[in-house]
Amino acid sequence: DIQMTQSPSSLSASVGDRVTISCRASQFVSGYVNWYQQTPGKVPKLLIFAASNLQSGGPSRFSGSGSGSDFALTITNLQPEDFATYYCQQSYSTPWTFGQGTKVEI
């Protein structure tokens, strides 16, 4: 199985900050990494697909980058509704696997 390791596990930030979350795959996954946002008690929501493509309806302050085995999710101008847990996920090979999550706290 491909392991997805996110860093940091949690971070504290303020409204207006720029935040970057890293995700490293244990093997080559090309550009097949997706990012999801989950607020407490809610369902995960697709934010970024195929490493850098913003899902329809997603705020433009979210961006993704990377290829191979190293990826990043960046949030610019952090908003109150962005305080959530973020997960990366690889679809390069089954079993599809998720990172352990990064919690963005105030």
Add this chain to the structure above:
Amino acid sequence: QVYLQESGPGLVKPSEALSLTCTVSGGSVRSYYWSWIRQSPGKGLEWIGYIHNSGSINYSPSVKSRVIMFLDTSKNQFSLNLTSVTAADTAIYYCARVVGAVPAANFDYWGQGHLVTVSS
């Protein structure tokens, strides 16, 4: 807009089978791949498997010996059956639509999630 809704028992006894159904509205299960994903505090998000109307099925090795998924096009539903459950199977179970051609696949629509507790 596509909606998915999980249904099934919330409590299952150890060693018994867990059965969940996902009802899809706003779209047909004849199209796309459909997945089950679970979330437990100890293991985070875990993909269980996917199914397609073509007959294509793929299960995670972690549950492969205990899981069956099937599609009911007449009811626009797909289902999960997980046998010989233990406390480790306690989780919120989500059904989700898979969009994009594998390997460029992702989960774009999710059900609200269904908590299943395994306990005697």
